[in-house]
Amino acid sequence: DSTTGKYLVENTEAGRKAYLRQAEMRNTDWFQELFRPTVQHSHSVSITSGSEKGSYYASLGALVDPGWSIQSKVNRYTALFNTSQKLFNDHITLNIIGNASYRQQRAPGSLASSTNLVEGSVKRDFDINPYSYALRTSRTLDPDEFYTRNYAPFNIRHELENNYIDLSVLDTKFQAEIKAKPIKGLELSALGSVRYQLSMTEHNIKDNSNQAEAYRAAATKIIKNANPYLYKDPDNPTADKYTVLPQGGILKKNDYSALSMDFRASGTYNTAIAEKHIINAFAAMEVNSLDRHA
DSSP, rough: OOSSSSSSSSSSSHHHHHHHHHHHHHHOOOHHBBBBBOOOOEEEEEEEEEEESSEEEEEEEEEEEEOOBOOOOEEEEEEEEEEEEETTTTTTTEEEEEEEEEEEEEEHHHOOOOOEEETTTEETOOOOOOHHHHHHSSSOOTTTTHHHHHTTEEOHHHHHHHHEEEEEEEEEEEEEEEEOOSSSTTTEEEEEEEEEEEEEHHHHHHHHTTHHHHHTTTTHHHHHOOOOOEEEOTTTTTTTOOOOOOOSOOOOOOOOEEEEEEEEEEEEEEEEEEETTTEEOOOOOEEEEEEEEO
């Protein structure tokens, strides 16, 4: 204890029994520690207008979800507009649609799972999923205490505050369509659209997190040899393992974007000759492209 200068547990039989008796009587509700009651709420506003020559619609929306567990929340914002207009004595119709959505999300830090093909098992290093932890962790553990995990100090609430993922997702689309009737029986239409998608992921592993501390846990010779997160120089097999992260944390950032464009044109001609011969003709073309970046 830094305030008294004494050990928290006396190295006597009575001291050890008193410490174990506290754990024996402890009954930690991990779901109560890691989860919380919250209220998800959404808001939207829309405007509609129109006349014989056109119609207009626009809306804005927001969704706020504080999340049930620590470091779990989502905010989403959306916008939409749709307008249709008739021009030149209804010979031309123009329709324009645009929408956009943006999502901000925070989640507990997580790594990709690995599969052991020999044993048929699935493993995930540094798994701090609150539900899995609350379901599998002993209720005799103290929620305020730091225990040892991956050869480094670990407390689930402290780890969730220092190991999390921020996600940002943007999706926008703009579309325009024009229809024309230049002569009787002939209808031409053209449609063009552009869509842009962007997904950004930032995994923040701060310097005080268990995951970062595990990469430099080498308190003793035994821990140093057993710690799989220390680096072993293959060119010097007799040398000791050493850390590749003596200080600081880890930032993993992934950006994915996609730009798609689509253009379609079509023409339809319907007529009848002498009310006996019916002519129907249709022609169309489509061109699209997709450009991805990661």
